[in-house]
Amino acid sequence: MKHVGVIACLGFALAGCAKPMIWDKAGATQQEFNKDSYECERDMRQSGYYGQCGLVIQAMHQCSYQVFYQHCMVARGYTLRQ
Numbered sequence: 001m002k003h004v005g006v007i008a009c010l011g012f013a014l015a016g017c018a019k020p021m022i023w024d025k026a027g028a029t030q031q032e033f034n035k036d037s038y039e040c041e042r043d044m045r046q047s048g049y050y051g052q053c054g055l056v057i058q059a060m061h062q063c064s065y066q067v068f069y070q071h072c073m074v075a076r077g078y079t080l081r082q
Contacts, residue, residue, distance in 0.1 A: 019082040023073055033078075040072035 023033065044065050070080065 021080050021082055023078040024081045025076070025078045028078075036073065036076045036078070040069050040076070043072060044068045 023037070025033070028036075047068060073080070
């Protein structure tokens with residue numbers, strides 16, 4: 001359990017005071033979100049976008065697979081909010 005605390009502290013230190021981003025869709029249940037998120041991730045992996053970014057680019061939120069996933073979620077009616 002000590003490792004979880006250390007990892008959490010490190011995560012908070014790296015994130016600073018930024019609020020977490022969440023996907024929101026009016027009327028969507030957790031089950032619907034899980035299904036849509038899974039399907040977007042599956043489609044992203046099958047498209048060949050998965051794993052094509054280094055850590056620096058990932059930190060800048062410019063990975064092609066992240067953009068692919070975001071576009072998929074938006075197409076399903078979700079909005080990314082803080």
